Amino acid sequence: MTRLRAERGFTMVELIMVMVLIGVLAAIGVPRLVGDNSFAAATFGDEVASSLRSAQKTAVARRRLVCVNVGGSAVILQMAEKPGAAGCGIALDAIGAATTASGVTATSHTLYFQPNGLITSSAAGHDTVRGAVLIHLDGKERRRIVFEGSTGYVQ
Template sequence: MRSVGRFTVSGFSMPELVIVIVVASVVAVSVIPKFDTALGLRDDAWRDQVLAALRYGQKSAVAHRRLVCVTVNSTSLSLRIASANPASSCNSDLRGPEGSAVFATNGDSSSTTAVAPAGVIYFQPDGRATSDGAGTTVSSRTVSMSGVSSITVNGETGYVQ
């Protein structure tokens, strides 16, 4: 603070402002890459949830000797199971960790998740992955997600990797 005539002037001097800007810049440069890492971990967690749910669906089909239907979209993955065998459609929810048919949820609505070829993945009682509930067309699938490596479902064996 200094006095100029009858008035008192207060504030920061130019060197103080420059020092604050330099310190803020250094902090920003060191912290911003860590945010990218945190966002990458969120993408990895979504991939891991999808991978685990697909494996669970395939193993459940074999263990219960029932058709299991897997529906994947950008923000969730759900599983349904047929109540009888043989079946060409799934009519009951396969309960997930939270008691619902939704096994995996993605909190990042801006990320993209796609199944190629598109459509429901049907795990047959023998473990194969097909594009129809009747099991006539074996279909290998790829689940692609933004920011992480894709997941492959082998049609002949149902193996998820």
């Protein structure tokens, strides 16, 4: 009587499944382990763009001046206390943006959103301004948020 010897080892399907799982874990886990903040930079860029759009819409909807201060790691919005006021004194805390991720920064700007929708360089509203807020990750540009003062468009 011949006795069948049990085969030892892994099947091809088992080997492929292990390789796929290792690949998925490497794709997800390695960037987190090495401290890549690309997701944080993308999120902060989206929040900055959203804050600028909200400032423009708030200025038009409430017919008041909205002052925006874009700093290195935060966007602060303030609104004039009454229509026609020349300065901003009411903080719009719920609309701003901030990041705590290391290496993520934005270029500094001070913008004034007028009640008619224009973006200006002063509270008086005489000179429209156009430009871009640049989001950097470790000194490299990751996102450019363009604003057009004559139309109030933020992209």
